[in-house]
Amino acid sequence: MTEIRIEWMSEASDCDQAGCSGGYAEGAKVYFDEKLVLDLSPSASCFDSVDYDKDEVFGRILGALGHILVECSYD
Numbered sequence: 192m193t194e195i196r197i198e199w200m201s202e203a204s205d206c207d208q209a210g211c212s213g214g215y216a217e218g219a220k221v222y223f224d225e226k227l228v229l230d231l232s233p234s235a236s237c238f239d240s241v242d243y244d245k246d247e248v249f250g251r252i253l254g255a256l257g258h259i260l261v262e263c264s265y266d
């Protein structure tokens with residue numbers, strides 16, 4: 192059994208520009224049996240924040256395990 196450890200991370204950046212609230216991003220580092228497998232570190236900025244939500248992280252974990260995740264929805 193592989194222990195999968197997800198270290199959730201968040202990052203915020205401040206901004207001095209009027210009307211701008213800065214940036215906020217979330218991400219994670221994922222370890223399989225203490226070995227870093229996925230580095231999805233967030234990077235916050237006013238524009239182009241690098242952000243991974245939980246669904247993205249879990250999808251990539253499945254990918255790292257050799258599974259392809261296909262999601263669909265029915266209206």
Ligand SMILES: [Zn+2]
Binds near residue numbers: 206211212213
């Ligand atoms: Zn800004």
